[in-house]
Amino acid sequence: MSENTNYDAGSxxxxxxxxxxxxxxxxxVGGTDDRALHHLxxxxxxxxxxxxxxxxxxxxLVSINKDESVSVxxxxxxxxxxxxxxxxxxxxxxxxxxxxxxxxxxxxxYQYSGGLHGVGVSAxxxxxxxxxxxxxxxxxxxxxxxxxxxxxxxxxxVRKLKAGEATGTKTTFKFDETIFEDQPDGYxxxxxVNRFRQMAFVTTSVxxxxxxxxxxxxxxxxxxxxxxxxxxxxxxxxxxxxxxSPIYGKKQVEHIFVEVALQFTDGIATSEHxxxxxxxxxxxxxxxxxxxxxxxxxxxxxxxxxxILKDKDKNFSSDDTREGLTAVVSIRHPEPQFESQTKVKLVxxxxxxxxxxxTYDAINLFLEENPREAKKxxxxxxxxxxxxxxxxxxxxxxxxxxxxESLTLPGKLxxxxxxxxxxxxxxxxxxxxxxxxxxxxxxxxxxxxLPLRGKILNTERARLDKILANNEVKAxxxxxxxxxxxxxxxxxxxxxxxxxxxxxxxDGSHIRTLLLTFIxxxxxxxxxxxxxxIAQPPLFRNKIGxxxxxxxxxxxxxxxxxxxxxxxxxxxxxxxxxxxNPDQLWETTMxxxxxxxxxxxxxxxxxxxxxxxxxMGMEVAPRRRFITTHANEVRNLDV
Numbered sequence: 001m002s003e004n005t006n007y008d009a010g011s012x013x014x015x016x017x018x019x020x021x022x023x024x025x026x027x028x029v030g031g032t033d034d035r036a037l038h039h040l041x042x043x044x045x046x047x048x049x050x051x052x053x054x055x056x057x058x059x060x061l062v063s064i065n066k067d068e069s070v071s072v073x074x075x076x077x078x079x080x081x082x083x084x085x086x087x088x089x090x091x092x093x094x095x096x097x098x099x100x101x102x103x104x105x106x107x108x109x110y111q112y113s114g115g116l117h118g119v120g121v122s123a124x125x126x127x128x129x130x131x132x133x134x135x136x137x138x139x140x141x142x143x144x145x146x147x148x149x150x151x152x153x154x155x156x157x158v159r160k161l162k163a164g165e166a167t168g169t170k171t172t173f174k175f176d177e178t179i180f181e182d183q184p185d186g187y188x189x190x191x192x193v194n195r196f197r198q199m200a201f202v203t204t205s206v207x208x209x210x211x212x213x214x215x216x217x218x219x220x221x222x223x224x225x226x227x228x229x230x231x232x233x234x235x236x237x238x239x240x241x242x243x244x245s246p247i248y249g250k251k252q253v254e255h256i257f258v259e260v261a262l263q264f265t266d267g268i269a270t271s272e273h274x275x276x277x278x279x280x281x282x283x284x285x286x287x288x289x290x291x292x293x294x295x296x297x298x299x300x301x302x303x304x305x306x307x308i309l310k311d312k313d314k315n316f317s318s319d320d321t322r323e324g325l326t327a328v329v330s331i332r333h334p335e336p337q338f339e340s341q342t343k344v345k346l347v348x349x350x351x352x353x354x355x356x357x358x359t360y361d362a363i364n365l366f367l368e369e370n371p372r373e374a375k376k377x378x379x380x381x382x383x384x385x386x387x388x389x390x391x392x393x394x395x396x397x398x399x400x401x402x403x404x405e406s407l408t409l410p411g412k413l414x415x416x417x418x419x420x421x422x423x424x425x426x427x428x429x430x431x432x433x434x435x436x437x438x439x440x441x442x443x444x445x446x447x448x449x450l451p452l453r454g455k456i457l458n459t460e461r462a463r464l465d466k467i468l469a470n471n472e473v474k475a476x477x478x479x480x481x482x483x484x485x486x487x488x489x490x491x492x493x494x495x496x497x498x499x500x501x502x503x504x505x506x507d508g509s510h511i512r513t514l515l516l517t518f519i520x521x522x523x524x525x526x527x528x529x530x531x532x533x534i535a536q537p538p539l540f541r542n543k544i545g546x547x548x549x550x551x552x553x554x555x556x557x558x559x560x561x562x563x564x565x566x567x568x569x570x571x572x573x574x575x576x577x578x579x580x581n582p583d584q585l586w587e588t589t590m591x592x593x594x595x596x597x598x599x600x601x602x603x604x605x606x607x608x609x610x611x612x613x614x615x616m617g618m619e620v621a622p623r624r625r626f627i628t629t630h631a632n633e634v635r636n637l638d639v
Contacts, residue, residue, distance in 0.1 A: 482525075538574065540574070
């Protein structure tokens with residue numbers, strides 16, 4: 001290997017100020033995608049919630065403005081504006097322009113806080129086209145403006161506060177479109193609402209309002225809860241049949257405050273949510289581990305003590321005791337440690353024991369005081385244990401059969417010739433007719449086709465042993481190569497893109513929902529790792545002379561026809577993918593240079609969990625309300 005003689009001391013670059021944030025946004029807000037865009041707003045609101053935790057704030061208002069800027073205001077004490085004794089610059093400017101500057105590195109100003117690195121607000125400032133901060137404190141209104149993180153003037157007094165005028169901070173920022181260039185739609189009101197509803201649940205007695213001023217008729221909502229996680233669990237289970245009232249525990253264990261609430265339902269899915277200093281941790285962490293271990297220990301202890309589990313019986317596993325469980329754990333720690341700046345996972349070792357202690361005591365007390373409900377919970381665990389054993393046998397049978405068949409793929413799968421999974425994609429297609437068109441229209445080098453017959457099993461209502469007996473599900477699992485349940489391994493995925501391609505009608509939507517339900521419940525890593533997509537086939541083919549134009553919804557077709565000014569249009573409406581010629585299917589839906597794919601993401605696991613449960617679960621009334629409410633949004637479907 002030849003030596004690079006151009007690498008010397010002069011090759012070393014130094015990024016000053018906030019340049020590092022703009023150069024590598026992924027290190028500070030997780031990237032430049034839709035999730036990172038919303039994370040900007042979360043960082044600012046987190047600071048207001050920290051004021052609430054310190055007892056200095058009880059109102060927070062979040063507004064999406066017409067120009068896509070976001071304003072966050074609170075009635076806290078306001079960010080200090082005086083000169084910093086060492087840096088000789090206003091404290092307001094310091095925290096907005098300097099990484100690792102803030103008031104949360106000790107416990108003098110904040111006993112508990114979500115912002116710990118002094119990075120959040122300065123990172124948002126760096127990634128904003130502009131930011132304006134207004135502070136009401138020390139008898140005056142103060143203001144400073146920044147553009148791409150650079151102050152435009154020193155902190156200045158604007159006016160004196162009026163008599164009785166509350167103190168507080170208002171931050172308004174506009175994300176930098178040169179960095180978030182792939183986010184043309186800006187902020188989603190519902191995404192912010194879901195996040196701040198969670199915050200209101202875990203920060204009791206704080207009023208959080210959310211307003212969207214962009215539409216002609218502004219949207220607004222507000223949250224205020226005074227019963228903590230009990231309210232949260234009831235909200236999560238509002239479309240489910242609960243087995244008992246929520247089990248609740250709250251206690252200070254040395255320096256850690258712990259609050260837990262949990263409730264079993266008659267469903268199968270597990271819904272768990274973990275928070276540290278009001279920050280949602282989607283990947284859980286030591287607090288969730290503490291809750292799980294305490295739950296399993298408490299139920300096994302009760303079952304043994306009451307002779308429900310005999311000496312010869314094995315203890316329930318964690319999976320047995322968590323089936324149908326909805327649980328929320330929230331801790332407050334003076335020095336929380338997270339895996340990253342985006343705080344997706346808590347890693348403090350001392351939290352596990354504290355949460356386990358509080359959870360165990362709460363569950364044990366509930367079981368002892370409510371023997372009827374305790375019996376129902378134990379019966380659930382027994383049923384789950386037996387079903388899990390049956391599923392294990394079914395899975396082993398499937399694996400043995402695959403081994404005997406030398407791991408052959410399902411016969412209906414038309415595989416591709418490329419062997420590198422990152423270059424391959426598989427289309428999951430509805431029916432043999434559509435499968436035939438797709439097989440003829442595809443690029444055999446990198447595109448595989450798996451046609452499924454009819455509607456697969458509704459996996460929201462079935463346990464794994466029954467699921468594994470379904471031929472269509474078995475074919476899908478075999479084609480993907482990942483396995484399922486305890487044997488699942490994302491590294492064995494045979495295709496970098498898994499694309500659901502169904503008809504653009506009601507039946508196609510139903511089949512797509514069934515597939516999404518199965519993947520969300522049993523193969524969630526396909527979604528979380530960015531492998532799952534939905535194809536967008538057209539609904540109409542318009543031929544005007546020799547010119548062909550495809551439209552994808554009834555509304556788009558109406559707009560297209562309205563602009564023809566009497567020109568003769570030969571219209572073909574596709575009732576299904578099977579009606580499309582192979583070349584038409586390739587051109588519109590499968591050609592990487594012209595197709596549109598929707599990537600499936602889970603921005604909010606709690607919302608996704610509720611939606612699948614409501615759409616595919618046992619309760620009819622919530623599903624009817626959802627369909628009625630959203631009817632206008634799906635008018636393009638052939639209903």
